[in-house]
Amino acid sequence: MNKPQAGQKKNAPTQGKRARREARRRAARRRRMITRASWAGGGLLVVGLVTALVIASIETGDTTPEAWDLPAMGPTAEVRDRVALADFQGRPTVVNFFASWCVECDRELPGFRTVSAELRDQVHFVGVASQETGDPLLMPRRHEILDWTLARDINGLNGSGLSRALGARGMPLTAFYDAGGALLHVQLGTILEPQLRAMITQLFGIDATAA
Numbered sequence: 450m451n452k453p454q455a456g457q458k459k460n461a462p463t464q465g466k467r468a469r470r471e472a473r474r475r476a477a478r479r480r481r482m483i484t485r486a487s488w489a490g491g492g493l494l495v496v497g498l499v500t501a502l503v504i505a506s507i508e509t510g511d512t513t514p515e516a517w518d519l520p521a522m523g524p525t526a527e528v529r530d531r532v533a534l535a536d537f538q539g540r541p542t543v544v545n546f547f548a549s550w551c552v553e554c555d556r557e558l559p560g561f562r563t564v565s566a567e568l569r570d571q572v573h574f575v576g577v578a579s580q581e582t583g584d585p586l587l588m589p590r591r592h593e594i595l596d597w598t599l600a601r602d603i604n605g606l607n608g609s610g611l612s613r614a615l616g617a618r619g620m621p622l623t624a625f626y627d628a629g630g631a632l633l634h635v636q637l638g639t640i641l642e643p644q645l646r647a648m649i650t651q652l653f654g655i656d657a658t659a660a
Contacts, residue, residue: 508603512610514624514632519600519611522578523586532575532600534630541653542573542626546602546612549583551620553639558592560642564649564657565597571655577602579612580620625652 510531511518518533525532534542545561547554565574576594578585579602589595604610612622615635623636625648633652640648649657 510603512602512604512614514611514614514635515630517611519577519603521599522601523589523599524595525599532598534626536598537573537575537626538630539628540571540573541628541649541655542575542630543649544575544577544624544626546577546579546615546617546620546622546624547588548579548581548620549585549587551588554588554621555591557621557639557641557645558588558594560640560645562592562594563642564645565594568649568655568657572649572653573598575600577611578608579617579622580607580609582607625649627653 508520510520511533516534518531518535520526521529521532543561543565545558547558561574565572574594574597576589576597576599578588578599581601585601586595586599589597589599602608602611605613609617612620615622615624616637618637621639623640624632625634625636627633634648636648646657646659649655
């Protein structure tokens with residue numbers, strides 16, 4: 450048997466070490482690639498979930514003045530999901546828009562509460578929280594109109610789609626519809642009790658004079 454040369458004895462361990470180091474480097478590269486791919490996949494998954502949640506949170510409905518359809522809120526939401534103009538066919542309807550930050554809403558709502566209680570069997574009163582930046586039920590609770598049909602405006606800035614379509618730039622706003630759902634009048638700004646009574650009498654032909 451031939452004896453290995455001196456150079457062969459010296460190089461064999463060195464070559465083995467180099468091979469092992471190269472194998473470790475390749476394994477480390479593979480681990481890094483797997484980790485990056487996992488993070489990328491996780492990121493895509495998170496993005497996909499967030500996108501799905503955002504899409505799911507977009508509220509749908511109709512904000513046209515002649516055929517609105519909005520999400521119900523407060524006690525109304527306990528018995529139905531939606532509030533639509535079509536629900537009130539057969540009786541005139543007063544739709545009052547308010548917001549928790551609205552000082553003038555505080556001025557007019559006591560009169561609306563009084564008149565709505567008197568005309569409960571003749572006129573529908575609907576309250577819509579619009580352009581809201583706080584608690585949408587603050588005004589209904591404060592002025593004890595939780596017995597009204599209540600809804601939230603949608604679309605636009607801070608949920609302002611219907612109020613904007615009716616011409617509002619702020620609150621309050623009141624829309625008057627006849628028994629067939631036709632829009633008769635939109636009042637921009639405050640309506641105090643005497644004016645509200647006069648408008649109901651004039652627009653609906655209902656005697657709303659104080660008892």
